[in-house]
Amino acid sequence: MNFILLLAPPLLAAALALAVRPYRMFVGWINALLSLVPLGAALRFAAHAIAGGEAPTFGPGEMLRVDSLSALLLLCISAVASLTLLLSPGLGGESVYSARQLRRYHYSINLFIAAMLLAVSANNVGILWIGVEATTIFSAFIVPLTLTQVSVEASWKYILISSVGIALAFTGTVLGYFDFVALSGRSENALNWPVLLESAPRLHPEVMQLAFIFILIGYGTKAGIAPMHTWKPDAYGEAPAPLGALMSSALFAVAMYAIARWKVVADAALQSRFTDTLLMALGLLSLIIAAFSIVLTNNYKRMLAYSSIEHTGLICLGLALGPLGAFAAMLHLVNHTAAKAGMFLLAGHVERQYGSPLIDNVRGLLKAMPWTGALFAATLLMLIGLPPGGIFISEFALFRAGFALEHPWLMAAALALLTIVFVSFISHLNKMLYGEPKNGVAAGDVRHWQIAPLFLCLAVLVTLGLTQPAPLTTLLNQIVTIIAR
Amino acid sequence: MNDTLFSQLSTLGASLVLLFGIALLWRRSLHSYVVAFQWQSAVLALLAAVIGYFGNDHELYIVAVVLFGLKVLIIPRYLDRLQARIGIEREVTPYVNVASSLIIAGLLVLFAYAVTRPVVSVSTLPTRGGLPLAVGLIFVGLFVIITRKKALTQVVGFLVLENGIALLAVLGTYGIPLIVELGVFLDVLMGFLVMQVFVYQIKTTFDSIDVDRLNQLRG
Numbered sequence: 056m057n058f059i060l061l062l063a064p065p066l067l068a069a070a071l072a073l074a075v076r077p078y079r080m081f082v083g084w085i086n087a088l089l090s091l092v093p094l095g096a097a098l099r100f101a102a103h104a105i106a107g108g109e110a111p112t113f114g115p116g117e118m119l120r121v122d123s124l125s126a127l128l129l130l131c132i133s134a135v136a137s138l139t140l141l142l143s144p145g146l147g148g149e150s151v152y153s154a155r156q157l158r159r160y161h162y163s164i165n166l167f168i169a170a171m172l173l174a175v176s177a178n179n180v181g182i183l184w185i186g187v188e189a190t191t192i193f194s195a196f197i198v199p200l201t202l203t204q205v206s207v208e209a210s211w212k213y214i215l216i217s218s219v220g221i222a223l224a225f226t227g228t229v230l231g232y233f234d235f236v237a238l239s240g241r242s243e244n245a246l247n248w249p250v251l252l253e254s255a256p257r258l259h260p261e262v263m264q265l266a267f268i269f270i271l272i273g274y275g276t277k278a279g280i281a282p283m284h285t286w287k288p289d290a291y292g293e294a295p296a297p298l299g300a301l302m303s304s305a306l307f308a309v310a311m312y313a314i315a316r317w318k319v320v321a322d323a324a325l326q327s328r329f330t331d332t333l334l335m336a337l338g339l340l341s342l343i344i345a346a347f348s349i350v351l352t353n354n355y356k357r358m359l360a361y362s363s364i365e366h367t368g369l370i371c372l373g374l375a376l377g378p379l380g381a382f383a384a385m386l387h388l389v390n391h392t393a394a395k396a397g398m399f400l401l402a403g404h405v406e407r408q409y410g411s412p413l414i415d416n417v418r419g420l421l422k423a424m425p426w427t428g429a430l431f432a433a434t435l436l437m438l439i440g441l442p443p444g445g446i447f448i449s450e451f452a453l454f455r456a457g458f459a460l461e462h463p464w465l466m467a468a469a470l471a472l473l474t475i476v477f478v479s480f481i482s483h484l485n486k487m488l489y490g491e492p493k494n495g496v497a498a499g500d501v502r503h504w505q506i507a508p509l510f511l512c513l514a515v516l517v518t519l520g521l522t523q524p525a526p527l528t529t530l531l532n533q534i535v536t537i538i539a540r
Numbered sequence: 541m542n543d544t545l546f547s548q549l550s551t552l553g554a555s556l557v558l559l560f561g562i563a564l565l566w567r568r569s570l571h572s573y574v575v576a577f578q579w580q581s582a583v584l585a586l587l588a589a590v591i592g593y594f595g596n597d598h599e600l601y602i603v604a605v606v607l608f609g610l611k612v613l614i615i616p617r618y619l620d621r622l623q624a625r626i627g628i629e630r631e632v633t634p635y636v637n638v639a640s641s642l643i644i645a646g647l648l649v650l651f652a653y654a655v656t657r658p659v660v661s662v663s664t665l666p667t668r669g670g671l672p673l674a675v676g677l678i679f680v681g682l683f684v685i686i687t688r689k690k691a692l693t694q695v696v697g698f699l700v701l702e703n704g705i706a707l708l709a710v711l712g713t714y715g716i717p718l719i720v721e722l723g724v725f726l727d728v729l730m731g732f733l734v735m736q737v738f739v740y741q742i743k744t745t746f747d748s749i750d751v752d753r754l755n756q757l758r759g
Contacts, residue, residue: 116719181720188727192734199741207745208754211691211738218698218731219685225724226678226705230659233712237663246717261658289757 058113058121060096061129061176064089065136065169072161077154083146086161090137093172097129105529112178116244120178123533127385128175128312131392132305136168139297141508142400151407156200164298167193171301171309181232181246183313184225187277190306191217198294209286209293216286217277224273224313230266231320234258248316255323263324270317271333278310280371281341284364288348291360292412296403299356303363303399304392311370311388315538318374334375335465341368346472350479355405356412358483359398362438365476366391369453372469374538379456381539385531387449390519394438394446397512401431404501409492414483419492424500430509432488437516439480440473445519546594547666550711553587554670556580557707558649561677561700564684564693565641569628573696574619577703581611584703588710591667599718600710606725607706615699615732622736623692626743635687645680652676659712667711674711677704691739691749695732702728 068086075082100121103111110122121129143164144150145157152160167190174186195214199206228246235245238257244250255263276283291299318330345365352358366387373384402412404427409417420428437444450473457466492498500506518524560580564573585608592600636644652675660668681701685694709716716724739749746753 116717118719179720181716182723185720185723185727188731192727192730195734195738202741202745204745205756207738207741208757211742211751211754212757214731214735214738215685215694215698218735219682219701222698222701222705223678226675226708229705229709229712229716232716233659233708234662236713237665246720259658259662262662265655265658292757 057096057099058119061093062169062172064092065165069162069165072158072165076158078145078157078161080146082161083143086165087140090140094133094137097126097133101126101130101530104533105526117178117247118182119176121176122537123530124537125175127530127534128308129172131308131389132171132175135301135305135392135396138396138508139300142505143297144295147502152200160197160200163193163196171305174309175312178248179246180228180248180251184228187309187313188221191221194298194302197298198290200295206293209289213286213290220273220276220283223269227266227269227273230262230269234262251320252323255320258324260325263321264329267317267321267330271314274310274313275337278307278314279364279367280337281344281364287364288357288360292354292356296399300396300399303359304396307363307367308388308392315374319538331375334371338368338371338375339465339468341371342469342472346475349476353414354412355414356402359402363395373453376456376460378535378539379459380453381535382531383449383452383456385534386452390445390449390516393512393515394434397434397509398438400509401427401434405431409496414486417487418490420487423492423496423498426500426506428488430513432484434513435480435484439477443520444516448520543666547669549590550587550667551669553583553590554673554707554711556583557703558673558677561680562645564700565645566638570623570692573693574616577696577699578612578616580703581607584707585612591710591714595714597714600714602718603721610725610729618736622739626740626749634689644683648679648683649676652679670711671708674704674708677707689750689752691742691751694751695735695739
């Protein structure tokens with residue numbers, strides 16, 4: 056039942072958006088309301104997991120299954136989905152988009168959300184793959200909501216690179232399954248994750264190594280791990296802000312989730328630090344590329360995209376650093392989801408007011424948009440790890456894990472790179488906040504209901520910075536027993 | 541006896557599938573790309589049926605039929621129609637010329653043999669001889685995507701890459717479970733449909749499908 060409440064509402068919302076033509080305002084509001092149902096279902100799943108219940112399964116061949124890890128991801132995705140649907144274009148009457156574009160936006164984004172929810176609640180790693188592939192298809196449709204040369208360029212790069220990446224992930228999945236078949240013959244549920252995990256110690260390490268490389272490159276492309284990150288700034292920069300928010304917070308988490316799942320299987324098969332080494336190397340590379348790109352960029356949406364690459368790198372490092380690191384990585388994932396979703400939606404407000412995504416064209420943000428500007432600054436400071444934000448805590452936990460595992464040089468390098476990010480973010484922010492807005496930029500903020508929900512993101516960040524609620528700690532500890540040795 | 545025949549047939553089939561992939565590298569017109577892809581898919585579908593017969597796995601017949609319908613009938617027709625809509629554009633100057641492309645393709649296949657050595661040595665399947673060829677085809681598909689300039693040839697490269705994966709799945713595991721396989725087909729079809737919409741959009745916004753011109757996003 057809970058599974059139906061999870062997956063049916065976004066499909067229903069998409070069907071509604073498809074059926075009503077042209078787009079009408081009530082469609083957007085109903086979509087936003089419907090998105091609360093999966094959020095409730097995710098909360099119930101999480102409560103069930105925290106209470107220590109058996110992971111529920113659903114469908115033929117136990118196709119779907121939600122354990123603590125899935126529950127956490129479901130919470131992140133459905134919460135961001137509700138937030139973005141509430142702040143989607145077309146809910147406030149006037150809009151820069153035509154009715155046709157709004158209709159396409161609304162059915163695509165709901166299908167996109169459904170695909171993400173399916174991916175993380177899938178038990179079968181084949182279904183997981185199908186879900187992730189479907190996210191590319193549905194999101195690529197709305198990156199170029201208004202057809203311009205740059206938006207078409209961005210979406211072409213996005214769909215081509217992601218499709219190729221995801222195809223490679225499938226190659227890895229087939230190779231993993233191949234070894235399983237060679238070992239124990241064909242069976243219907245062989246692609247189910249618990250079954251795969253159980254037979255993992257008897258799989259051949261060489262084959263699993265090859266499979267994991269394909270999987271890491273494949274899902275890593277989707278997560279934006281360097282050097283497969285090149286589509287990310289383009290797509291995030293050109294996508295409508297709500298889609299950017301969903302992609303940078305939820306979609307990226309889905310891809311990291313797929314990597315984490317496979318890492319457990321690979322670790323069980325390999326009995327070595329192979330996956331950790333790979334993740335550390337790519338994590339550090341992501342940090343390096345992100346840090347220097349942030350220094351050089353002149354576009355605040357792209358700046359946020361590079362920040363995503365930075366946090367991808369941090370989470371990779373966390374996953375490679377044993378139980379303590381896994382705990383930090385998952386906490387970081389939650390914090391990053393809240394921060395990045397808020398940042399992209401705020402950036403969308405700023406871009407609409409100033410009509411430009413360039414930092415140089417945005418001056419006097421605090422004067423032109425007092426509420427948005429203040430919130431933008433506060434969330435950004437949390438994003439770069441200033442206390443009392445949750446990211447400060449999770450980054451601190453990450454570094455502790457690194458030093459505890461005796462990787463001082465790695466952690467020192469990461470810390471230096473984070474400092475570079477910190478300084479350049481502050482300088483970009485300074486340019487935007489102060490000064491006089493250019494002529495022609497209307498003073499006056501967006502409407503209250505468009506800004507009020509974004510305080511939630513900040514509230515989550517501050518709460519997680521000051522305290523760690525006991526249910527969350529329980530959930531994270533359960534996840535650590537799933538994904539770390 | 542039967543096993544020898546089976547293994548010879550599967551290796552032969554896999555080689556043919558790979559050859560049609562390499563054929564892309566010396567052809568110029570988009571239409572010949574489509575034809576090569578069509579033949580490749582036909583051989584792949586036949587191979588799936590053959591493996592279904594010898595491997596005694598009747599689900600593979602369904603896979604063969606869907607493969608044939610999707611990749612021999614539907615997708616090539618769409619590709620040709622798309623080409624008619626955007627006018628003839630030839631892949632005149634790929635980033636790497638034909639001679640070097642062929643040499644590189646050869647090296648990629650050798651590399652595939654090196655990479656898949658553990659896989660082949662682990663397997664006891666009669667079809668294992670074809671596995672390196674499948675991975676080779678995946679690499680060749682990647683190479684086509686990277687080095688061709690027209691958006692449409694990149695799409696064909698992607699489809700060839702997917703054929704490589706399908707070949708790997710059919711040879712290595714006699715097909716992944718049917719439900720997953722059907723989901724994959726659906727995804728391929730959807731992905732392809734989205735891509736062809738984008739090819740058309742590239743044509744309308746840039747007045748060409750040369751991806752060389754997609755170079756405005758920097759920093």
